[in-house]
Amino acid sequence: MSSHQVHPSSTITETVCACNHMTAFGAGFVTAPNTIDLTTVFDKFADIGNNAGVLATVLTTLALYFVGVIFLRRVDKSGMKKLIVHSLPDNRSTDRYYYKITVYTSYGRGSGTKSNVAFSLFGDKGSTGVRVFKQGPETFQAGGVDIFLMAVEESLGDLHRLQIWHDNQGGDDRAWKLDKVIVRDLQSGDTNSFLCNDWLSLDRGDGRINRILPASTEQDL
Structure with a gap:
């Protein structure tokens, strides 16, 4: 028997270790991240025209961004003019x-x-x-x-x-x-x-x- 191993009474939510060493041990787990296939991500962009809701959201976001840029630029220029x-x-x-x-x-x-x-x-x-x-x-x-x-x-x-x-x-x-x-x-x-x-x-x-x-x-x- 190795110095420590998983006890048969362990469950999917709780791990029980069996050890023959008189010392303290800790256990933990790491969830593996989901892998992202970038090729499929970009393939979905080519299909965006078939999804009216997504397309409208993207176009609206871009429009609001450019309107905001223009507005802030005008405010900035106005503030500079007032300093003259x-x-x-x-x-x-x-x-x-x-x-x-x-x-x-x-x-x-x-x-x-x-x-x-x-x-x-x-x-x-x-x-x-x-x-x-x-x-x-x-x-x-x-x-x-x-x-x-x-x-x-x-x-x-x-x-x-x-x-x-x-x-x-x-x-x-x-x-x-x-x-x-x-x-x-x-x-x-x-x-x-x-x-x-x-x-x-x-x-x-x-x-x-x-x-x-x-x-x-x-x-x-």
């Missing part, structure tokens, strides 16, 4: 006081504009005079956020109003629905919001393309 800061074209190299101006165009069809947009910013220490935003193919689009850097000679002090308008020369995209403008003094860190949520259009809203927006209070926000 445009210097105003009329900034002077001798001016050393800076403001960041963030312009929010409203959502909705036709809210964006290709007209040329200008503004004047007023504070208790002075005003900017007429300034012009840098217009490009991707600025002032519906639902867009555009950031500009404005240089002035010195601080404007406490800001109290913003006048903003356009030249109505944008063709079919001449109208503009402005949501709001946020101005941040990059030296002091002070921020002012100028709420609009209205059209600058001759044929929409009240028919005006020139708005005077007071600085918002905490109650307005």
